[in-house]
Amino acid sequence: MAVQAERRPLGDNAKAWALNAPAMIVIALLIAYPIAYSFWVSLQRNNLKRPRANKFIGLDNYQALLSDQAFLSALKVSAVFVLVVLGLTVVLALILALVLNERFRGRGLLLSLALLPWAMPGVVNGLMWRTIFDAKTGALNGLLTQLGLIDDYHAWLTSGTGAFLFTALAQVWNTLPFSVIILLAGLSTIPSELYDAATVDRAGAVQRFVQVTLPWLLHPLLIVLILETMNAFRAFDTIYVLTGGGPGDATTTIALLDVQTVLTFTDFGLGSAYAWVITAITLLISVGYIGLLYRKGNFEV
Amino acid sequence: MELNRRQILKYAGLGLALPAASPLLSACSSDKSGGSGDGSVKFEGWDYEAALVQQNLDNFTKTSNIKVDYTPITSAQYVQKIVAEFTGGGGPDALYVYDDSLAGWVEGDYLQPLDGLPGVDEVYNAIYPGNASAMTYQGKRYGLPYYTDSNCLTYNADILAKAGITKPPASLEELEAQAVKIKNAGLLKYPIGVPAQLSDTWWSWVWALVFGSGGNMFDDQQAPIMNTTDTVVKDVFAWLQQAANKSKVIDPACLQLLAVPIDNAMKANRYAYTIGARYASRDYNDATKSKAAGKIRMALIPSLDGQVHGTVSNTRLYALAKDTEVKDNAFKLLTYLGGLDANKQPYTAKFWFLQRGLGFAYRSMATDPEITASLKKFADPAIYAHLGEIAKPRNVLGVPWYTEFETEMHKVVQGVLSNQTQPSAAVASLAQSAATLKKKYS
Numbered sequence: 245m246a247v248q249a250e251r252r253p254l255g256d257n258a259k260a261w262a263l264n265a266p267a268m269i270v271i272a273l274l275i276a277y278p279i280a281y282s283f284w285v286s287l288q289r290n291n292l293k294r295p296r297a298n299k300f301i302g303l304d305n306y307q308a309l310l311s312d313q314a315f316l317s318a319l320k321v322s323a324v325f326v327l328v329v330l331g332l333t334v335v336l337a338l339i340l341a342l343v344l345n346e347r348f349r350g351r352g353l354l355l356s357l358a359l360l361p362w363a364m365p366g367v368v369n370g371l372m373w374r375t376i377f378d379a380k381t382g383a384l385n386g387l388l389t390q391l392g393l394i395d396d397y398h399a400w401l402t403s404g405t406g407a408f409l410f411t412a413l414a415q416v417w418n419t420l421p422f423s424v425i426i427l428l429a430g431l432s433t434i435p436s437e438l439y440d441a442a443t444v445d446r447a448g449a450v451q452r453f454v455q456v457t458l459p460w461l462l463h464p465l466l467i468v469l470i471l472e473t474m475n476a477f478r479a480f481d482t483i484y485v486l487t488g489g490g491p492g493d494a495t496t497t498i499a500l501l502d503v504q505t506v507l508t509f510t511d512f513g514l515g516s517a518y519a520w521v522i523t524a525i526t527l528l529i530s531v532g533y534i535g536l537l538y539r540k541g542n543f544e545v
Numbered sequence: 546m547e548l549n550r551r552q553i554l555k556y557a558g559l560g561l562a563l564p565a566a567s568p569l570l571s572a573c574s575s576d577k578s579g580g581s582g583d584g585s586v587k588f589e590g591w592d593y594e595a596a597l598v599q600q601n602l603d604n605f606t607k608t609s610n611i612k613v614d615y616t617p618i619t620s621a622q623y624v625q626k627i628v629a630e631f632t633g634g635g636g637p638d639a640l641y642v643y644d645d646s647l648a649g650w651v652e653g654d655y656l657q658p659l660d661g662l663p664g665v666d667e668v669y670n671a672i673y674p675g676n677a678s679a680m681t682y683q684g685k686r687y688g689l690p691y692y693t694d695s696n697c698l699t700y701n702a703d704i705l706a707k708a709g710i711t712k713p714p715a716s717l718e719e720l721e722a723q724a725v726k727i728k729n730a731g732l733l734k735y736p737i738g739v740p741a742q743l744s745d746t747w748w749s750w751v752w753a754l755v756f757g758s759g760g761n762m763f764d765d766q767q768a769p770i771m772n773t774t775d776t777v778v779k780d781v782f783a784w785l786q787q788a789a790n791k792s793k794v795i796d797p798a799c800l801q802l803l804a805v806p807i808d809n810a811m812k813a814n815r816y817a818y819t820i821g822a823r824y825a826s827r828d829y830n831d832a833t834k835s836k837a838a839g840k841i842r843m844a845l846i847p848s849l850d851g852q853v854h855g856t857v858s859n860t861r862l863y864a865l866a867k868d869t870e871v872k873d874n875a876f877k878l879l880t881y882l883g884g885l886d887a888n889k890q891p892y893t894a895k896f897w898f899l900q901r902g903l904g905f906a907y908r909s910m911a912t913d914p915e916i917t918a919s920l921k922k923f924a925d926p927a928i929y930a931h932l933g934e935i936a937k938p939r940n941v942l943g944v945p946w947y948t949e950f951e952t953e954m955h956k957v958v959q960g961v962l963s964n965q966t967q968p969s970a971a972v973a974s975l976a977q978s979a980a981t982l983k984k985k986y987s
Binding site: 294295402488491508 | 798
């Protein structure tokens, strides 16, 4: 009778590789490869309208950005957009989270309502606000007219400043709930003893907020800042639906310019370079946030 | 050697490569040209009246015994999807092409010229020169006409009459004065509406106003002249700015409006004037769709001096894919759709006009009794024909950077309308953009 050779069991390392391999292959194919390929494309002159002119050009696409007026203008718009959206989001989210952290009648309902906008896709959000801001039939015009604040209906999105601010508002409305959840979670971890002790020490409401709440919220705030900066920098759908980037260049953000460059102008080389610049800037800002806030957070509970 | 999907499928089928992947790739592929071996033609177009297109294709299949696999694609993404398909190696055999896309798609090796194919010369001799020119790239002919149209001034005669205006304006100054009269009579706050929201489609009304006064943005070598030898563009911009911001007769909400809302406003008697394609008048005068039915008229584009008149035309064409494997059948389909039938009649062009009022490239149709009878229901045949005669295509369509320029122009015109950009700065900016784009693509 033949003795069957004893099969050696797999080592821990081999098992770990074997178990993770399918996921790693999928991630490599669906995420790593497209990212690496987009960088490769960004190093080429690659416009579908002129396939015969395709060639490797090194960093020329990146170098061209320095004198690309459309890019510089979009970068400026994006920077201001991020500042406005981020400022409004952080302040409003903090206020809302502090309110929702209190116990009061109807809190559950308010919490549910506050979370609703988060469930709304960007395009739908854009369409909704577009209807609200409509110059002929918009709800905003109707409301202000009924309140006697304006005599005639206004075309809110036709001035550069108006379009920019209303677009930022629509973006904030859509992303605010997520920040509220993060901050609310942070607030719930603050031990009530700290507030009791601060009250005993005769600290007022402002002092309690500055000395107790804020230090404990630095980590949640860091997450909010990083994610909302990325969101605002990549904002596309709401702006595209609401203004299309206009009037003029007033709301043409870098993400909008990128999509236009790739899909409308079919310039994949330059469009990929734009995308990598967005990635690099977001990364730099995130690292900056971590450097500034991470060490200041309170780890000890 | 670079492999495209079609080649991979071929090799897979022959068992030379990828035997295991063959079923999967075949399932993913939508490429049926030649693959089924029955000579069926894969045909794609944007989704305008897809049911009517199918009805017409069924008629073709019945008479020719050639099967057509038709796919309508949403208009908003037509260009992107076709580009993606051809890039992936699975494009159609025959397709619709915008005149704006022709140069890029020829340069992209998507299309093949039709020169020398039977009946093509005859078609090109029978159509308006502007349409022939729009379908020709670097001396080669790439299409048969689907439809064409030129821009006109469309006005609501009833509103004009209520304001005591008896005839449409010939000059821009007159247009503004009439609009002010309508405004002062309390009939409409903003009598003029044009679609001026940023979008991927061309703003025909801007070109129409420029061509309408005998101007142009580019010379025949596609060099920008709007800032140098041609002053019309600047003067037209100055008029737009004045009408939008001083006399306030152009609706400021236009910056938020695409073409469809403008059409709806015309049909609801909310604008007295707009500038757009002639065929829109058919819809405006359709009592089942429009409150303004019977009141809408068309006129020549008002010009700066009221003497010169011109307008812009666009051409939509049927073209043949470069790598089609069913060329003969695909060309038969093209001939049926855009060419002349056995009786030397443009069957499908007539079909579209009678069904939907789509403009025609064939000169003979302007005097066809059946056509003129149908035309009289929504327009004055003489003005309609005159617009067709004086219309010319944009002479910058042949450059690969046209789309970028058009997009930039939209932003500049928005700046003019919203009083953020002065006309002189606007033309300087356009000239600069054109020069930058030319350099980028050189």
